[in-house]
Amino acid sequence: MHTIRIQTxxxxxxxxxxxxxxxxxxxGAVVTFTGLVRDxxxxxxxxxxxxxxxxxxTENLLEEIVGQAHKRWSLIGTTVIHRVGELLPTDQIVxxxxxxxxxxxxxxxxxxxxxxxxxxxxxxxxVSQGGEQQWIESKDSDAAAANRWDKGLLLGDAEGSLLxxAEGSLLGDAEGSLLxxxxxx
Amino acid sequence: MITLLFFGRLGDFAVGVxxxxxxxxxxxxxxxxxxxxxxxxxxxSEPQVLVSVNKMIVDWDQHLLxxxxxxxxxxxxxx
Numbered sequence: 001m002h003t004i005r006i007q008t009x010x011x012x013x014x015x016x017x018x019x020x021x022x023x024x025x026x027x028g029a030v031v032t033f034t035g036l037v038r039d040x041x042x043x044x045x046x047x048x049x050x051x052x053x054x055x056x057x058t059e060n061l062l063e064e065i066v067g068q069a070h071k072r073w074s075l076i077g078t079t080v081i082h083r084v085g086e087l088l089p090t091d092q093i094v095x096x097x098x099x100x101x102x103x104x105x106x107x108x109x110x111x112x113x114x115x116x117x118x119x120x121x122x123x124x125x126x127v128s129q130g131g132e133q134q135w136i137e138s139k140d141s142d143a144a145a146a147n148r149w150d151k152g153l154l155l156g157d158a159e160g161s162l163l164x165x166a167e168g169s170l171l172g173d174a175e176g177s178l179l180x181x182x183x184x185x
Numbered sequence: 186m187i188t189l190l191f192f193g194r195l196g197d198f199a200v201g202v203x204x205x206x207x208x209x210x211x212x213x214x215x216x217x218x219x220x221x222x223x224x225x226x227x228x229x230s231e232p233q234v235l236v237s238v239n240k241m242i243v244d245w246d247q248h249l250l251x252x253x254x255x256x257x258x259x260x261x262x263x264x
Contacts, residue, residue, distance in 0.1 A: 135193055
């Protein structure tokens with residue numbers, strides 16, 4: 001069971017939590033992450049943030065990422081919400097929620113989903129600073145955060161690790177992957 | 186005809202670029218654009234820029250079929 005939404009509207013954290021909680025009486029853990037718009041970028045304050053995405057492709061990529069999480073961990077439900085359009089400092093921008101029987105699956109999957117959507121999904125941020133607009137540059141640290149899941153660095157890469165990449169996965173570096181990194185080209 | 190899309194900062198360099206053109210690969214599109222839009226072509230040559238065809242990431246020498254949608258994608262910054 002998973003939900004993926006890309007929307008301009010805000011979301012209600014309590015409501016999203018409740019939906020995950022009520023999925024099943026076997027739910028023993030719900031982990032949620034909420035990303036907010038900071039009021040600064042670099043050393044300067046920002047007036048607003050604008051989020052662009054590639055309709056259709058973004059949804060496909062998020063489906064892949066969520067599908068991968070469900071393969072890697074034992075999950076009961078996941079919700080990913082990403083806002084687009086014009087946002088202001090302190091606004092909610094992204095929500096990741098995971099319900100599972102046990103906390104380890106929910107914690108790890110929530111972090112995986114957040115890392116992956118940051119570095120793989122087709123969103124682009126532009127900030128307005130001092131009346132001028134500029135695109136945000138991607139951070140190496142975000143790519144590294146996602147890559148560590150590929151390499152199994154978080155829980156070791158022993159045989160049978162929960163974090164081992166699935167064979168033939170679109171998230172791996174197989175030919176034709178939706179999410180192929182630029183360093184494979 | 187091939188439909189062209191430019192996202193993120195690439196969109197700023199693509200002002201005035203035709204929305205469709207004839208080409209057999211994404212690499213050829215980049216070459217064709219270089220004549221009239223050198224700044225855009227330079228941006229497209231950055232190694233971090235990915236190209237997709239019909240919403241799938243492909244190599245720059247991917248053969249394009251008629252009616253394909255080609256999108257040029259700078260590094261993503263969501264989340």
